[in-house]
Amino acid sequence: MQPFTSLKAVVAPLDLPNVDTDQIIPKQFLKRIERTGFGKFLFYDWRFLEGGSLNPDFEMNQDRYRGAQILVARANFGCGSSREHAPWALQDYGFRCVVAPSFADIFFNNCFKNGMLPVQLPEEQVEQIFKRLRQTAGYQLAVDLNEQVVRSDDGLAFRFQVDEFRRHCLLNGLDDIGLTLQFEAKIGEFERRAAVGIEG
Amino acid sequence: MKPKTMFEKIWEAHVVHEEPGKPSLIYIDRHLVHEVTSPQAFEGLRLSGRKVRRPGLTFATMDHNVPTTQRSLPISDPIAAQQIETLRTNCREFGVTLFDLDSPEQGIVHVIGPELGLTLPGVTIVCGDSHTSTHGAFGALAFGIGTSEVEHVLATQCLLQESPRTFLIEICGQRPYGVEAKDIILSIIGQIGTSGGTGSVIEYAGDAIRALSMEERMTVCNMSIEGGARAGMIAPDDKTFAYLRGRRYAPKDFETATRRWKDLGSDPGASFDRKLEVDAATLTPQVTWGTNPGQVIAVDASVPSPADFADPNERKSAERALAYMGLKAGMRISDVPVERVFIGSCTNSRIEDLRGAAQLVRGKKVSPKVYAMVVPGSQSVKKMAEEEGLDRVFSEAGFDWRESGCSMCLGMNPDILKPGERCASTSNRNFEGRQGKGGRTHLVSPLMAAAAAIEGRFVDVRQYGPR
Numbered sequence: 001m002q003p004f005t006s007l008k009a010v011v012a013p014l015d016l017p018n019v020d021t022d023q024i025i026p027k028q029f030l031k032r033i034e035r036t037g038f039g040k041f042l043f044y045d046w047r048f049l050e051g052g053s054l055n056p057d058f059e060m061n062q063d064r065y066r067g068a069q070i071l072v073a074r075a076n077f078g079c080g081s082s083r084e085h086a087p088w089a090l091q092d093y094g095f096r097c098v099v100a101p102s103f104a105d106i107f108f109n110n111c112f113k114n115g116m117l118p119v120q121l122p123e124e125q126v127e128q129i130f131k132r133l134r135q136t137a138g139y140q141l142a143v144d145l146n147e148q149v150v151r152s153d154d155g156l157a158f159r160f161q162v163d164e165f166r167r168h169c170l171l172n173g174l175d176d177i178g179l180t181l182q183f184e185a186k187i188g189e190f191e192r193r194a195a196v197g198i199e200g
Numbered sequence: 201m202k203p204k205t206m207f208e209k210i211w212e213a214h215v216v217h218e219e220p221g222k223p224s225l226i227y228i229d230r231h232l233v234h235e236v237t238s239p240q241a242f243e244g245l246r247l248s249g250r251k252v253r254r255p256g257l258t259f260a261t262m263d264h265n266v267p268t269t270q271r272s273l274p275i276s277d278p279i280a281a282q283q284i285e286t287l288r289t290n291c292r293e294f295g296v297t298l299f300d301l302d303s304p305e306q307g308i309v310h311v312i313g314p315e316l317g318l319t320l321p322g323v324t325i326v327c328g329d330s331h332t333s334t335h336g337a338f339g340a341l342a343f344g345i346g347t348s349e350v351e352h353v354l355a356t357q358c359l360l361q362e363s364p365r366t367f368l369i370e371i372c373g374q375r376p377y378g379v380e381a382k383d384i385i386l387s388i389i390g391q392i393g394t395s396g397g398t399g400s401v402i403e404y405a406g407d408a409i410r411a412l413s414m415e416e417r418m419t420v421c422n423m424s425i426e427g428g429a430r431a432g433m434i435a436p437d438d439k440t441f442a443y444l445r446g447r448r449y450a451p452k453d454f455e456t457a458t459r460r461w462k463d464l465g466s467d468p469g470a471s472f473d474r475k476l477e478v479d480a481a482t483l484t485p486q487v488t489w490g491t492n493p494g495q496v497i498a499v500d501a502s503v504p505s506p507a508d509f510a511d512p513n514e515r516k517s518a519e520r521a522l523a524y525m526g527l528k529a530g531m532r533i534s535d536v537p538v539e540r541v542f543i544g545s546c547t548n549s550r551i552e553d554l555r556g557a558a559q560l561v562r563g564k565k566v567s568p569k570v571y572a573m574v575v576p577g578s579q580s581v582k583k584m585a586e587e588e589g590l591d592r593v594f595s596e597a598g599f600d601w602r603e604s605g606c607s608m609c610l611g612m613n614p615d616i617l618k619p620g621e622r623c624a625s626t627s628n629r630n631f632e633g634r635q636g637k638g639g640r641t642h643l644v645s646p647l648m649a650a651a652a653a654i655e656g657r658f659v660d661v662r663q664y665g666p667r
Binding site: 030045 | 213214216217221222223225227236237239240243248250253264265277279280282283286328329330344345346347348349351352355356357358360362394395398399428430492513514516517520610611612629631632633634637
């Protein structure tokens with residue numbers, strides 16, 4: 001997994017609460033059997049008009065947000081289905097960090113498995129970011145996972161909480177399966193002790 | 201000894217390894233797999249030279265993108281066909297049992313798990329699908345996971361998990377005629393919101409829950425995720441045991457298992473992080489008006505105005521939802537005409553759902569303005585329904601009777617709404633575009649959907665019942 005340590009990048013806005021994974025990556029694109037190539041379908045029904053041209057009314061489509069790697073959104077981002085295609089699509093489009101007041105559990109979890117950092121900040125801090133990115137074209141944030149802080153050149157400095165284990169894995173790009181397999185003997189022991197499952 | 205919740209009992213029995221400051225390593229007893237969220241996981245195993253640790257605990261079927269028209273016809277969408285073929289190849293290569301399209305046991309993964317007796321009290325169940333919470337109806341700890349975690353479970357039969365919070369919802373009292381399990385859970389989501397359960401496992405308890413059949417309990421637990429919860433669960437009882445007895449994968453020594461399961465429920469005095477009480481007698485048939493399951497009202501109510509919402513996020517959400525849904529604040533929901541009706545999905549496609557709907561439509565005709573379809577949850581449900589003659593009841597009324605699958609719940613197969621079409625749907629999500637781009641979904645119970653098909657608009661099903 002690609003580690004996440006720090007990132008300074010343009011911020012793009014998605015000013016809606018309860019953005020569900022059906023919007024992040026609509027179902028017609030879930031039939032592919034690869035992990036890559038989902039970026040062009042990100043927010044498909046919002047980003048594109050009938051016929052495939054860019055929807056000028058979708059804020060993120062504006063030139064000033066080109067090359068954005070940080071997405072700032074509203075509460076309960078990523079609710080709905082468990083599809084990991086959602087973080088895959090965000091990442092493939094170029095985002096490596098989503099800032100929001102809250103996230104749905106499965107989406108939140110899926111981000112960490114893909115080298116992406118979901119940053120949870122209080123509603124009023126997120127509001128400040130929205131205000132400033134609209135005032136300044138090419139507005140950037142610097143996200144530092146080591147220090148657990150989001151900064152901007154115009155003086156914002158917001159600390160954020162992240163689970164210590166998740167932070168460690170993300171900083172070092174650690175693969176969960178590799179970590180778990182260190183306990184293979186204990187798994188075997190558990191299987192003998194608990195005699196779990198229909199095989200037993 | 202400190203009284204424990206059912207969740208704590210199951211969790212503690214499945215901890216393989218734990219250390220302070222780290223998530224626990226939890227053993228997974230059943231892993232259900234479907235075609236959409238598994239190909240990348242199997243590919244990951246292949247790339248790292250890993251095997252499926254316990255193929256005997258892993259069961260697969262295809263449900264999301266399968267056509268619900270005749271099974272003998274080839275699948276017209278080549279990408280869907282490839283995804284289905286990939287699942288076949290993966291199951292063969294890794295030794296996983298597959299209930300293939302031609303299997304008499306194929307169906308929606310959350311319908312067939314219980315039917316096969318794979319879903320049992322006290323077990324941990326995961327699947328790369330958020331509606332895995334359904335299986336909690338049997339007193340299992342069951343939750344949806346992403347594809348990376350699917351790969352993790354395939355490789356290790358374990359998952360790294362933070363212990364969630366516990367949330368007790370007690371539903372007491374007699375529910376009125378016409379108020380179904382779907383109305384119970386929609387009311388709860390309306391009350392707690394779509395993120396009210398985030399980070400929690402919900403236990404549903406109380407005499408109104410005990411009074412529910414297993415099918416109804418599955419409907420309630422199924423939509424726990426729509427309230428943001430990781431899982432929903434209900435303590436097992438005699439109804440649970442009666443449902444499971446004799447199922448293919450149920451324990452052979454059923455009596456011993458039953459004795460163990462009887463102690464599984466939360467101990468009296470067990471403490472929960474949060475509690476909510478609901479009076480079943482006050483509940484009404486529900487219809488969603490917006491684009492998330494929390495945007496829901498009683499069938500005899502009017503569509504709310506954005507100004508009714510104090511929270512600015514909720515207000516904005518309501519404005520956008522009304523525009524998308526083509527509704528105006530103050531309209532009576534029962535005046536809203538419906539063009540499509542879908543009875544199906546892992547929420548409401550089981551035999552009881554079909555029996556209830558069939559009883560309502562018997563001898564009546566689907567409104568000429570409506571196209572209505574019934575998609576049984578599994579081949580077993582379909583067969584049972586056909587043996588009871590329900591297919592004829594539906595067909596004679598003008599419903600389309602289909603093969604089993606997820607179908608128009610998410611529209612990954614050809615069953616989709618056209619832009620602007622309005623659908624009364626027994627499924628679980630009314631998100632923008634969920635049933636097809638521009639489609640307008642109203643979530644309702646099977647009885648409400650059946651009545652909407654006949655009348656061509658939402659009607660209060662209480663009018664059909666005892667006064």
